[in-house]
Each structure stands twice: as C-alpha cells, then as structure tokens.
Amino acid sequence: MPKRKSDHVDGTAQEVAPRRSTRQRTSTTLAAQDGPVPSTTPSSVTKGVSKPDRSKSETAKMKSKASKGGEDDDRKVTTALTDGDKPKVKETPANSKSLQKTDGVTESSGSTLASGRQYWLLKAEPESRLENGVDVKFSIDDLAAKAEPEPWDGIRNYVARNNLRAMKKGDLAFFYHSNTKEPGIVGTMEIVPEHSPDLSAHDPKAPYYDPKSSPSDPKWSVVHVKFRSKFAVPIGLKQLREMGGSGKPLENMQMLRQSRLSVSKVSEEEWGYLTGVVEEEVTAAK
Numbered sequence: 001m002p003k004r005k006s007d008h009v010d011g012t013a014q015e016v017a018p019r020r021s022t023r024q025r026t027s028t029t030l031a032a033q034d035g036p037v038p039s040t041t042p043s044s045v046t047k048g049v050s051k052p053d054r055s056k057s058e059t060a061k062m063k064s065k066a067s068k069g070g071e072d073d074d075r076k077v078t079t080a081l082t083d084g085d086k087p088k089v090k091e092t093p094a095n096s097k098s099l100q101k102t103d104g105v106t107e108s109s110g111s112t113l114a115s116g117r118q119y120w121l122l123k124a125e126p127e128s129r130l131e132n133g134v135d136v137k138f139s140i141d142d143l144a145a146k147a148e149p150e151p152w153d154g155i156r157n158y159v160a161r162n163n164l165r166a167m168k169k170g171d172l173a174f175f176y177h178s179n180t181k182e183p184g185i186v187g188t189m190e191i192v193p194e195h196s197p198d199l200s201a202h203d204p205k206a207p208y209y210d211p212k213s214s215p216s217d218p219k220w221s222v223v224h225v226k227f228r229s230k231f232a233v234p235i236g237l238k239q240l241r242e243m244g245g246s247g248k249p250l251e252n253m254q255m256l257r258q259s260r261l262s263v264s265k266v267s268e269e270e271w272g273y274l275t276g277v278v279e280e281e282v283t284a285a286k
Contacts, residue, residue, distance in 0.1 A: 119266040120163065120173040121255050122152060122189075122225075127180050131207035140175045140187040140230050149192045149224035153200045154208045156220060160263035164221050167191045173225065174266065174274070176255070177234075184236035185274065188228040198222040233281040235274060249273045 126139035136154070143150055155161050171191040177183055197218035200206040213219040244250035250273070254264040266274075 116170075118166070118168060118171045119268060119271040120167065120171060120191075121176055121185070121264045121266050122173050123176045123178040123262040125179045126177045129179070132205070132209065134205075134207040136207050139177065140227075143175065143187075143189060143225070144227045144230060146227065149226045151198075151222045151224050153198045153222040155198065155222070155263060156201075156208050156210060157262065159258075160261055161219075161221055163263040163265060164223050165195045167194060167223050169194055172228065172271070174271075178262070182234070182236060184234045184240065185231070186234045187230040189225040190228050191223055192226050193224040195221040195223050231278050231282075233278065233285055235277060243273075243277075 124138045125136055128135050128137045130136070152164070155164060169191060173189050173191065174185045175187045175189055177186050197215075198220040199215070199218075200208065200222075201210040201213040201218065201220045202215055203209055204211075210219065240250060240253075240256060242248075244253055244256040250256060250270060253266070253270050255261065255266075258264065
C-alpha cells in the first residue's frame with residue numbers, strides 16, 4: 001500500500017551524500033587534558049647573557065630545569081595534535097547519562113550499550129493528501145489495524161534513509177502525526193524486519209516514484225514496523241518545543257533541530273523522558 005512518509009513533505013530531498021559524524025576537534029579540550037604548558041624563556045634568548053653572580057654548575061642546573069619544564073610539555077601537546085589528527089576523548093561509561101555532540105546533533109553516548117536498543121521518531125500524515133494521484137494518508141490507527149508488519153516506505157531524503165538503514169530489529173520508534181492541525185507524538189511502534197530496498201521507488205504509479213533509482217541499483221530503503229501503543233494524551237509539537245528550550249531535556253533532540261526530517265534519532269535519555277511525560281499526563285487525566 002503506497003504511503004505518505006516522504007520527505008517531500010517533511011523535508012526536501014537533496015542529492016548529496018550524508019556526512020559522517022565526526023567529533024568536534026578543539027584545541028582547548030586537548031590543552032585541558034594535557035595540562036597547562038609552563039611559560040619558560042627559550043634558551044636562544046638567554047644565550048650570551050652574563051650572570052657573574054652564578055657558578056657554571058648553577059647555570060647548568062637552571063638550563064636543565066628550564067628544559068624539563070618547557071620543552072617536555074610542548075612536546076606532549078604537539079604529539080596529541082599530530083597523533084592521527086584526533087583529539088583525545090574521555091571514555092564514557094555505558095550507564096552514563098551524559099550526551100555528546102556530533103555534527104551539531106547531540107546523541108546518547110551510551111544509548112545502545114545500556115539497553116542494546118536504539119530509539120527513533122518517524123513521521124506520517126494522518127489526513128488525506130494526494131501525491132501522484134494516490135492518497136498518502138496513514139495514521140497511528142491505520143497502523144494499529146494492520147495484522148502484518150507495515151512497510152515504512154516513501155522516504156526520499158538521504159539523512160532519513162541512512163537513519164532507516166541504521167535501525168535494528170527490536171528498536172522502538174515514536175509515531176509522529178505531521179502536516180495536520182495538531183502535530184505531535186501519538187504512539188509507539190517497533191522495528192521488525194530491518195531495511196530492504198524500497199521497491200515503490202521503481203513504480204511510476206507510486207506516489208514517490210524516483211526515475212533515478214533502479215532495481216539493479218536501489219537508492220532508497222524501507223523498514224517494517226508493528227504497532228506497540230497509542231497515547232491517550234498525545235505530546236503536541238508546541239509542548240515538544242517548550243521541552244526543547246535552552247537547558248531543557250529535549251534541547252538537542254534531532255527532530256527539533258532538523259524539523260523537516262521525517263526519520264530522526266532519539267537518544268535513550270530523550271525516550272525515557274518523553275515516556276515519563278506520557279505516564280504523568282495519563283495519571284493526571286484520571
């Protein structure tokens with residue numbers, strides 16, 4: 001069944017290869033790890049300066065001390081900078097709740113190590129809209145009515161596609177209603193079969209047909225999902241944005257930073273926080 005989850009709505013497809021995440025290099029971090037570099041007077045400056053009140057042995061001792069205090073520290077800093085051109089990064093324990101930034105998006109440093117599971121957010125349109133003559137409507141209720149795992153097809157954005165390809169069987173995802181009067185997270189689902197080629201991209205009658213993709217060289221992928229839960233009280237976009245303010249729990253959530261992305265990552269901390277919010281709202285509504 002053709003779907004609606006394309007980034008033609010949630011984001012414009014760009015024919016660019018996805019960038020790999022790289023840890024930000026900062027000389028400040030390196031300097032902090034290796035310790036402050038003592039300020040010493042270079043030997044070239046002190047050469048030729050007469051010091052009549054000191055013996056030769058005292059002068060030699062001072063030069064030796066200056067050499068140990070300055071040149072050795074300088075050598076350490078240089079080694080850290082040139083060793084593979086990689087900054088030293090402290091190991092983060094698997095049960096740590098700290099977050100680390102990669103390419104401007106903060107990810108959980110131990111999300112998969114702690115639970116062995118990853119978390120995601122996928123968007124779909126709950127209201128009717130025609131794309132290439134096909135209604136792309138698909139809601140949380142439509143998913144709940146499915147007896148078999150449902151293919152999450154129609155993704156035509158490279159970042160979103162790469163997120164699909166990173167999914168593993170057993171991962172969980174939020175179901176997000178988009179392009180509607182009240183957008184927001186409305187439930188959860190589970191990734192079952194992992195990614196495979198999205199055959200709808202090769203069908204000229206499909207809503208998101210891509211003539212540049214072929215069965216022999218497929219560009220796009222699809223995963224299959226099954227219904228897990230529907231929230232009695234959805235978490236609206238306005239509420240999510242409030243939680244994503246500076247210094248707040250969702251400050252670095254990928255969906256809020258890249259709002260037009262239809263498939264985004266959710267850290268373990270963000271997942272736990274949002275499911276806790278849902279439980280609190282259900283309790284308050286009773």
